Amino acid sequence: MELTRSYRNLIRTELIVPMVLLVIGVYGGLMQVLFRAGVLDYDPLLKLLLDTVGAVLLVVDRLFGRETDPLVAALSSVDLRSSIMYYWSLTLHGVLNAIVFTTFFAVAFGNAVVPYFLKQPLNTRIGWLSAIVMLVGTGLAGIAMFSGQASVLYTFYPPLKAHPLFYLGAALLIVGSWIGAANWIPMYRRWRRENPGQRIPLAVMGMFVTFIVWFIATLSVAVEVLLLLLPWSLGWTEAVDVPLARALFWFFGHPLVYFWLLPAYVMYYTMLPKVAGGKLFSDAAGRLVFVMFILFSIPVGAHHQFADPGIGTQWKWLHTVLTYAVALPSLITAFTIAASLEYAGRQNGGRGLFGWMFRLPYFSRERWLFSYWIAGLLIFIFGGISGIVNASYNLNMAVHNTSWIPGHFHLTVAGPVLLAFLGMSLYLVAQLSGKEVLWRGAAVAVPYLWLVGVLIFSWGMMRGGLHGMPRRTYLGAGALNPDLQGTPLYRADWAPYAEIAMVGGIIMFAAMLLYFVVFFGTLFARRVREAHLEFPVAEAYHDEPVRALNRLAPWVATAVVLIVLSYTPVLYDVLRSSFQKAPAYLPEYNVPEKQLQETIRQGQSSQPTE
């Protein structure tokens, strides 16, 4: 396949820019575990950065004999010990890591996989349009977040209000991703015409399912952002229906996790067996799994709202049953991948019931991608069960909004998903740049170091959560503030868990540092060959076609019916139990923003004139 310069640069941009942002998000994660444990109460690197920028601006102003830049005063007035800094950092961590990095990767990976397997060239003009829209959106949201005007966390629940650029930026990021996926449709149609009756390549089916689920899911959050939140943040509407906003968000919020998982599943089904030295146990299993995700990814969102008012218990129960249905394709995946690895292990001489487990390329430098996938799968063992617990209706009462929740999702999005995305980003960037992956020993070590760190982190967070330790809370200034020991607010029983999480978080940070060294080292190394693009493609052991799994449209139609059935009663309940809308609040003040503005205005008008 011919690789034009534009095509290569498109994918590289979509992989490298988010990787740079991930550095910031990952650093934020380190700060969070240190702040939570009450070990740090300000960010020393941020202080260094602000002081340096301030000093540089001062020098420049002096050199040019100018008045001191007001930005200098603004920078030095930032109170690094203010509690809001924790939530500022947490917002960046969630948005950059879980929304920006993941969305860009999914589009970039699709841009590589779809042309490769369909043997059709990508329309790079539309591709670049998509990338630019996503980049602009990220930039706008970034301005709002970095300037401290969007410390609302990645779920941005109203009536805490962010700057309009945050909502606009988020909407653009999503729309850009739609354009990126729509770009693949003409390629698919051409392929269909040229290959009538052939099964769609499994990897392409996986990416298409990823974006079908994404498109349906993001319709809801687009409505929330564009119709409810953006006009409200611009002051065009007075107040917002909070329960409605939440329901719309969580319609999106659960399929979001499959948007994250599915590209990793594409790698597990179509590439991992080859790299492991074997075959995919069953092609039909992969197709069945993808079809089940079309059906069950979306009509389940109320399991994120078990503790919410305004939604009847019978609908919460319905969503529980449907969520248990969506657990099935992941369980099937666990078996299918295990069977594929068993095949590979036995090819390699493994004997007995479990001998094959020891005949896999865990530490191979040539097959370094394997380490990213296997470490992710091992982490996912614990991610899966913690997710099933979350989805278990009344069991949720023990874990909702406790630190169990981030304990769970660092075993999923920061487990199999992150590692698959990191491994593939390195793989693609190296190939498309004609570079050799540097320091493969370090590259192979990263996923295992990460595995140790994240298991320790999540252990601390989940055990702490079962003791009532909350998530999304700057404990170091509250219940774990060393200065508050002996007061009723202090919770000595949580301290060990926050400390365990801190140790885990430090190890995770070390793993990421090592990864960034390998990634950027590879990126800036000398070119040693022509740019190319190829994937390790697995053959299937059981390869019989299943007709019902060949066409997506009937399954999508069924999914829409399921969504209507599962969500109509939820939305009906939400609307009839919501009695008044809420005005905007800023996180720093406990009065509505409107009242704040009134107070400022009155204060100004009562100033004596100079």
Add this chain to the structure above:
Amino acid sequence: MVRSERVIFGLSGAVMALFLVGLLVLATGFGVDVPGCVTEMKPFEQDTLFQTGDRRWELHVVARMWAYQMPAVELPAGSELDIYLTSGDVLHGFHIDRTNVNLMAVPGTVTYARVRFSEPGEYPIICHEYCGIGHQQMVGVIRIVQ
């Protein structure tokens, strides 16, 4: 589907079904349920605590930035409490330590939970939904005495 896949599918389905039965038993047999849809009470601005029966009380709480507006609650062991909760401003959480009371306080709507305190002791209430700069200081307490 080959035989091993059928076995796996069947096993998975059976385990999940068993779990679901367990959850139903927990809800209907042991009375542990999730909050439902309250429409008979509208959002209120007054907090209150009053007795409604022998060892039964009703509590109304308004969650605000950054403290719960609620009366001091000190009740004898064995008391049942009907809690109605709303928010006076933004989202808040309301998690009573060592119980299954885990609620979201949402402005514009009311939520409800019933809890029985059989053991004496102090039951801290934690706000676990981000509600602004003072979120980490937002706590309450329910005291149960002999």
Add this chain to the structure above:
Amino acid sequence: MAAEEFKPKGAIAFFVALLLLYAVMWLSVYVEVLRRG
């Protein structure tokens, strides 16, 4: 030698162990919720 069909006995054993682990972990949360009720 005729090619024998590959039967993933090891994967089935792994999967059964996985389900058992899941049941134990799920039950421990169930018991905790019962305790708090």
